Amino acid sequence: MSNDPKLRVLVVGASIAGPAAAYWLAKAGARVTVIERFPQLRTNGQNVDIRGVGVTVMRKMPGMEAAVRAKRPPIHGLSFVDARGRAFATIKPTGNPDQQSLVSEYEILRGDLSQILFDLTKANDNITYVFGEQIASIEQPAPDTTSGPVTVTFANGRLPPSPFDLIVACDGSTSRTRALAFGCSAREHMHPTNWWAAYFSLPTALLPADAVAGSDPNLARAYNAPGGRLVCIGPDADPRTTRATIIGVRPRSRNLPAEILAFRAAAAQDHSSSTSSSPDPSSPPDSAIKSFITHHLTHPTRTPTWPRGVITALLAALPASPDFHATELSQVRPPRLWTSSSSHHAARVALVGDAGYASGASGAGASLALAGAYVLAGEICRALRLRRLHPRQQRRAARDSSGLGLGKVADGESGVEEGVLGWDGTGALLDAALERYEAVMMPLVAEMRRTPGFVGAVLAPQSAWGLWLRNWALWAVCRTGVSEAVQRFAAGAFAKREEAALPEYEWVE
Numbered sequence: 001m002s003n004d005p006k007l008r009v010l011v012v013g014a015s016i017a018g019p020a021a022a023y024w025l026a027k028a029g030a031r032v033t034v035i036e037r038f039p040q041l042r043t044n045g046q047n048v049d050i051r052g053v054g055v056t057v058m059r060k061m062p063g064m065e066a067a068v069r070a071k072r073p074p075i076h077g078l079s080f081v082d083a084r085g086r087a088f089a090t091i092k093p094t095g096n097p098d099q100q101s102l103v104s105e106y107e108i109l110r111g112d113l114s115q116i117l118f119d120l121t122k123a124n125d126n127i128t129y130v131f132g133e134q135i136a137s138i139e140q141p142a143p144d145t146t147s148g149p150v151t152v153t154f155a156n157g158r159l160p161p162s163p164f165d166l167i168v169a170c171d172g173s174t175s176r177t178r179a180l181a182f183g184c185s186a187r188e189h190m191h192p193t194n195w196w197a198a199y200f201s202l203p204t205a206l207l208p209a210d211a212v213a214g215s216d217p218n219l220a221r222a223y224n225a226p227g228g229r230l231v232c233i234g235p236d237a238d239p240r241t242t243r244a245t246i247i248g249v250r251p252r253s254r255n256l257p258a259e260i261l262a263f264r265a266a267a268a269q270d271h272s273s274s275t276s277s278s279p280d281p282s283s284p285p286d287s288a289i290k291s292f293i294t295h296h297l298t299h300p301t302r303t304p305t306w307p308r309g310v311i312t313a314l315l316a317a318l319p320a321s322p323d324f325h326a327t328e329l330s331q332v333r334p335p336r337l338w339t340s341s342s343s344h345h346a347a348r349v350a351l352v353g354d355a356g357y358a359s360g361a362s363g364a365g366a367s368l369a370l371a372g373a374y375v376l377a378g379e380i381c382r383a384l385r386l387r388r389l390h391p392r393q394q395r396r397a398a399r400d401s402s403g404l405g406l407g408k409v410a411d412g413e414s415g416v417e418e419g420v421l422g423w424d425g426t427g428a429l430l431d432a433a434l435e436r437y438e439a440v441m442m443p444l445v446a447e448m449r450r451t452p453g454f455v456g457a458v459l460a461p462q463s464a465w466g467l468w469l470r471n472w473a474l475w476a477v478c479r480t481g482v483s484e485a486v487q488r489f490a491a492g493a494f495a496k497r498e499e500a501a502l503p504e505y506e507w508v509e
């Protein structure tokens with residue numbers, strides 16, 4: 001039994017899900033430690049969208065919506081541009097945050113969103129951030145203990161071995177915490193979508209004038225070439241900088257396409273040089289991925305592709321780009337969103353954000369991370385309230401809450417004693433809360449990450465003929481004004497906000 005009356009939670013990862021989980025868990029009355037593998041908050045990456053349930057949660061966090069609006073990049077819409085540099089179709093935000101288009105009302109740079117969430121949590125007495133740290137091991141205090149805290153040891157000695165009642169994995173799609181918790185490899189529950197993306201900034205002055213001037217300099221521009229190649233460039237708050245995203249899409253297939261295998265091989269090569277004890281000075285960080293991208297942008301096709309000047313500028317900026325980030329866009333689909341035991345230990349671990357439900361190319365990653373953080377903490381808060389009640393009151397509360405797991409626990413199957421519960425009782429209540437977290441999130445995740453197979457073919461056609469057809473169809477859809485309806489059909493993340501309501505919770509702090 002612990003002397004600390006607060007639930008001790010270790011959150012792994014400080015990007016979007018991590019700080020959001022810390023915010024809500026502290027409101028649920030927990031004491032939260034957040035560890036991040038990198039020595040400081042990572043500010044790279046390009047635009048992420050806040051949609052649907054993400055907007056709902058953002059509006060529950062005082063000050064966040066204003067902060068997001070203040071940081072919104074000056075993007076008025078997205079124009080698709082043909083091989084001769086002419087914009088032929090433009091998609092604009094709807095002006096209604098509750099019904100968003102391909103261009104979100106709440107588009108924000110990932111680094112800015114992470115910073116906003118960090119700023120909302122860093123001064124909280126119940127939240128401690130430790131950068132440059134990761135889990136080394138999870139140990140059982142006693143070999144036969146099946147619930148209660150585990151002792152976590154840390155790899156870099158910035159924290160002493162410490163007991164935690166719950167570990168929340170917010171360490172992204174390749175989560176090592178998920179691998180530890182489920183006793184599997186980091187790749188085990190990752191499903192390829194055959195998309196990859198790279199994000200970086202470049203000096204605007206490198207780009208040809210017609211790529212940044214035109215009718216509206218605040219329109220982002222999308223360029224395509226056959227072979228599933230898409231390049232987007234968009235304005236930054238600082239006009240001297242332009243934001244670039246390069247995307248490669250291969251059709252869905254039974255076997256992994258050669259392009260995805262080549263991407264993975266390059267990423268693995270860069271990873272092993274960056275973690276080597278004797279790094280090769282002639283191969284700077286990310287050099288294998290950057291040469292993969294150079295080949296991707298330059299391999300020839302028989303038809304005219306994209307304006308040469310834009311590609312030349314990207315290639316000139318790529319080697320020295322200070323904020324480069326590249327990733328394969330996978331979906332993460334583990335069988336459960338939590339566990340309270342594995343073959344090695346009985347740690348209670350919950351998966352939040354990309355660690356539990358990375359959504360591939362749906363654009364729902366940040367929104368699901370915000371929603372998951374809120375629901376997890378809300379269900380835990382509800383369970384901890386029950387801990388303070390007399391068992392008779394627990395039974396009544398469980399019946400009233402119609403919580404599936406809570407009902408089971410409160411009906412006496414947890415072995416809880418009369419009066420104030422000990423930590424064993426809390427363990428059972430926690431399990432019930434985690435079960436309910438999963439039950440609330442799973443349908444939401446399924447809906448938000450729904451992206452029909454044709455989305456890749458529309459955004460990045462494979463053949464010159466497909467590209468011609470796509471351009472014609474996009475032109476027609478934008479001309480006739482039915483683009484909003486088409487986009488809603490195309491992705492679950494574009495649904496109306498009220499269609500994805502979240503439970504309301506009563507917080508203790």
Ligand SMILES: Cc1cc2nc3c(=O)[nH]c(=O)nc-3n(C[C@H](O)[C@H](O)[C@H](O)COP(=O)(O)OP(=O)(O)OC[C@H]3O[C@@H](n4cnc5c(N)ncnc54)[C@H](O)[C@@H]3O)c2cc1C
Pocket residue numbers: 012013014015016017018035036037038042044045046047048049110133134135170171172173175176177199325352353354355363365366369
């Ligand atoms: C640097 C970066 C840039 C990105 N850029 C874009 C973008 O431009 N557009 C887009 O749509 N999405 C981008 N993403 C992904 C996007 O942030 C997520 O899809 C979404 O917001 C959900 O976030 P998350 O917090 O669950 O996961 P992530 O954003 O992937 O964050 C995981 C965090 O955990 C940390 N971490 C990983 N392993 C460990 C470990 N073992 N111990 C401790 N910490 C660990 C990582 O350093 C990272 O900070 C980016 C992610 C990162 C990390």
